[in-house]
Structure formats: C-alpha cells, structure tokens
C-alpha cells in the first residue's frame with residue numbers, strides 16, 4: 132500500500148544558517164499511529180510545520196496522498212488536521228461556532244451532521260453552546276482536536292497532545308485517539324511522555340539533531356532493544372566491584388549495597404548462573420534480587436545518547 136505521507140530528502144536551513152533538518156526520509160502508512168520522539172530542539176516541530184505547509188522546506192519533497200505540498204498545496208493541506216501545542220481559540224465563541232468556522236477556512240461547504248459527529252466523538256456535544264472560556268483545560272484541548280477534524284482530514288497531527296495534562300485526562304485523550312484511528316484517521320503525534328508512545332504508537336520514529344535515527348514498529352523495537360536488568364541486593368556494602376567480576380560489567384549502586392547486571396533474554400545464555408557462582412567465589416553475599424524489563428524510555432535514552 133502506498134504511504135499517505137511521503138517525505139524524501141527533506142532539509143531545512145533557517146535564515147540564521149542553522150540546519151534544523153538534514154535529509155529526512157519518512158513514509159507514514161495509512162491508518163497507523165506514528166509517534167515522533169526526540170529531545171528538545173531535535174526538529175519535530177520544524178518537520179511537522181513543513182509537512183503541514185506552515186514552513187517552507189529548503190530541499191526535498193513531500194507528498195500527501197500523492198499531492199505535492201508545494202505544487203498542489205490546497206489538496207495536500209486539506210487532507211491534514213493539525214492540533215498545535217498551544218491552545219488558541221476565540222474564548223468568547225461557542226464550541227459549535229468555533230468548530231464550524233474552522234471547516235469554513237478550508238473552503239468546505241457547511242456540514243452540520245459532520246460537526247455533530249465530531250463533537251459527539253469527542254464528548255463535547257453537551258458543551259456545543261458553551262463559550263470556550265467556560266471549559267476546562269481538557270475540554271479546550273478536545274475543542275482543538277474537533278477544530279482540526281472539522282474539515283474531514285484523513286491525517287491528524289497532534290503536537291504534544293497531553294503536555295501538562297493530568298493522568299486521568301491523558302488516558303481520556305488516548306481513548307479519543309484510538310477512536311479516531313478506528314474511524315480510519317492516520318495519526319502522527321509528538322510527545323515527551325514516552326509511556327504515551329509506548330501505549331499508543333504502532334510505529335516509532337526517533338529524531339535527533341535534525342536526523343531520523345530510527346524508525347521501527349514499536350513491538351519490534353521493544354523486542355530488539357529491550358533488555359532485562361537483574362539487581363542483586365548485597366548483604367554487605369562493596370566499595371568496588373571485585374576485578375574477578377569485570378566481565379559482567381556490573382554497575383554498583385551509589386550506596387554500594389546493590390549491583391545491576393544487564394542481560395539479553397534472547398541470547399543463548401543469560402550469564403546469570405555463572406554470575407551467581409562467581410559472586411559467591413568472590414565472597415559477595417546476596418540478600419535479595421529483582422529483575423526489570425527495560426521500558427521504551429530506557430531504549431530511547433540509550434539511542435539518543437549513543438555517539
């Protein structure tokens with residue numbers, strides 16, 4: 132199946148001479164939830180802004196549903212809904228007016244049935260006549276999504292959809308996103324909450340210093356890079372890991388009372404059996420142990436930090 136968004140050799144150099152994107156290649160599949168992760172300043176907003184036609188590329192080409200975003204701007208742009216990070220709406224307008232007006236901006240004829248559906252899907256129907264200013268933060272965010280969906284886009288960009296939102300509301304937002312995906316919308320989200328990507332995404336792209344350094348199915352990524360960690364709590368404090376155990380690359384905790392050992396569950400041998408016997412031979416006694424599976428967060432930190 133052809134990708135719904137295709138980005139090839141995209142570069143962006145700002146007027147200051149700063150190269151914010153360096154030869155980005157990225158295909159987004161129809162119907163997927165794609166999470167774009169990256170540290171501050173990595174280029175996420177720049178990339179989204181260019182795809183959405185808000186900023187110009189310096190080099191490269193982007194097509195949306197086959198439409199070139201420059202040569203065929205209107206057709207390309209009308210396929211996209213963008214929910215920006217900042218909430219900006221007219222505080223004194225009603226929800227209904229705000230969302231209907233957005234549709235008009237795309238030159239689409241009025242379609243009250245569609246607006247009603249969007250508001251119902253986002254649990255805003257009973258608020259349709261309320262002024263935006265009277266809504267809670269979570270409702271305002273949902274209004275931003277409703278605005279972005281008002282012109283029936285096939286693609287929705289969510290830039291940090293749950294920044295500063297409490298856990299309860301965040302979960303509500305995840306539900307909304309899943310409902311949209313089930314209705315056939317392709318979703319690209321940026322997030323600093325890695326558990327959000329872990330929870331939601333079908334695929335994950337990591338951008339760092341203007342380059343895509345990884346694109347992978349979430350499940351594959353977690354399986355491929357996921358490590359397990361064994362923590363051994365010691366009966367007595369160690370000042371240093373005994374040299375005889377150097378091969379295990381143990382990490383000693385700051386208080387000297389625990390060592391951690393990283394191992395690969397898919398390897399032929401985990402090395403745990405020999406580690407335990409070598410510890411005993413070195414006179415190190417263990418009082419307790421626990422194991423932990425690395426999270427997407429650990430994986431993310433390790434790839435972004437890698438030279």
Ligand SMILES: Nc1ncnc2c1ncn2[C@@H]1O[C@H](COP(=O)(O)OP(=O)(O)OP(=O)(O)O)[C@@H](O)[C@H]1O
Nearest residue numbers: 145147149151169170171172173174175176177178
């Ligand atoms: N208008 C501009 N002129 C010059 N440099 C810019 C401009 N806009 C962004 N940059 C720089 O481009 C780089 C990428 O910025 P961008 O906003 O795309 O990052 P981001 O990944 O979205 O970061 P964050 O997670 O902090 O939102 C940063 O170093 C930023 O300082």
